Amino acid sequence: MYRHFDIELEQLKERVTAMGHMVEEQLEGAIQALLARDVEKAMTIIARDHQVNAMEVGIDEECIRMIALHQPEARDLRFIITAMKIITDLERMSDLAANVCERAVELKDEPPVPIPDAITTMAEIGREMLRGALDAFVNKNTAEAMRVCREDERVNLIYRDLVRSMVQDLARDPDRISPVIRLLFLSRSLERFADHATNVAEIVVYLVEGKVIRHLV
Numbered sequence: 254m255y256r257h258f259d260i261e262l263e264q265l266k267e268r269v270t271a272m273g274h275m276v277e278e279q280l281e282g283a284i285q286a287l288l289a290r291d292v293e294k295a296m297t298i299i300a301r302d303h304q305v306n307a308m309e310v311g312i313d314e315e316c317i318r319m320i321a322l323h324q325p326e327a328r329d330l331r332f333i334i335t336a337m338k339i340i341t342d343l344e345r346m347s348d349l350a351a352n353v354c355e356r357a358v359e360l361k362d363e364p365p366v367p368i369p370d371a372i373t374t375m376a377e378i379g380r381e382m383l384r385g386a387l388d389a390f391v392n393k394n395t396a397e398a399m400r401v402c403r404e405d406e407r408v409n410l411i412y413r414d415l416v417r418s419m420v421q422d423l424a425r426d427p428d429r430i431s432p433v434i435r436l437l438f439l440s441r442s443l444e445r446f447a448d449h450a451t452n453v454a455e456i457v458v459y460l461v462e463g464k465v466i467r468h469l470v
Contacts, residue, residue, distance in 0.1 A: 258323050258325070258329070261319060261323075262319075262332060262333075265312070265315065265316070265333070265336055266336070266390070266391065268308070268312050269312060269336050269339055269340060269343075269390070270387055270390070270391055272305065272340060273343055273383060273386075273387040273453075274387070275304070275305055275347075276305060276343050276346045276347045276350065277380055277384060277387075279298055279301065279302070279305065279347050279350035280346070280349075280353070280376060280379060280380055280383075280446065281376075281380060282294060282297075282350075283298055283350045283353040284353070284372075284373060286357050287354075287368060287372075287439070288373070290361060292361050295354035295355075295357045296354070298350065298351065298354045299351045299354045299355065299358075302347050302348065302350070305343070305347035306344060306347075309340045309343070312337075313337060316333050316337045319333055331459075331460060335390075335456050335459065335460040338456050339390065339456055342452045342456075343449075343453070345449050346383065346446050346450070349443070349445055350446070352438075352439070352442040353439050353442050353443065356435045356436070356438055356439040356442075357439075359435050360432055360435055360436075363435065364429065364432060366432040366436065368436070369415060369440075371411050371414065371415040371440070372415070372436070372439065372443065374411060375411055375415075375440065375443040375444065376443055376446075378404060378407060378408050379446040379450060381404070382447055382451070382454070383450045383453070385398075385401040385404075385450075386401045386450050386451075386454040389454060390453070390457050390460070393460065394457075395461050395462060398455070398457040398458050398461075401451060401454035402451050402455060402466075404451075405447050405448065405451040408443075408444055409444065412440060412441075412444040416440070419433050419436065
């Protein structure tokens, strides 16, 4: 019976990781759609968010079933609780990727504006943070998890500089206010994406060490 439970735990890890990789693909596709002004691609990614939602519900229900059936303790219970916390952040990250696509769709009706390099940089860092957090989860690597946490401040700095720069641009050219505001909302979604990747990394530290480091790093 215990060996069967070990198999279930491994399958749970695989399902969480698969969900994370899908979210990573969501963000990558969202930025591609934005840069190419590809409305069809953006709409496809928005629609795919429902698949991520379904994955979250399915994994959550499986976790509840495992707790009720096996009544796990200590390390195994912590792992299941960790998985439930991680998928909550992953679902929100998928929502944020969809938000980027929504702004990309809105921009098609606006005067063309250049996409600041800072936006693509934030997206790439966010993807790398998510990938690192997932690797840390799979390998129970707290050093990698802490590295991901430190990257969040880098994204915050880029975001603050971007907002300052775009506000200055608006002061010089107020006719561009509508598309620039949409880009500001879009960049906020990317900043929040990195925050959630940090949450996942912090949860990994809790999984491995039993330490709650949220708000401490």
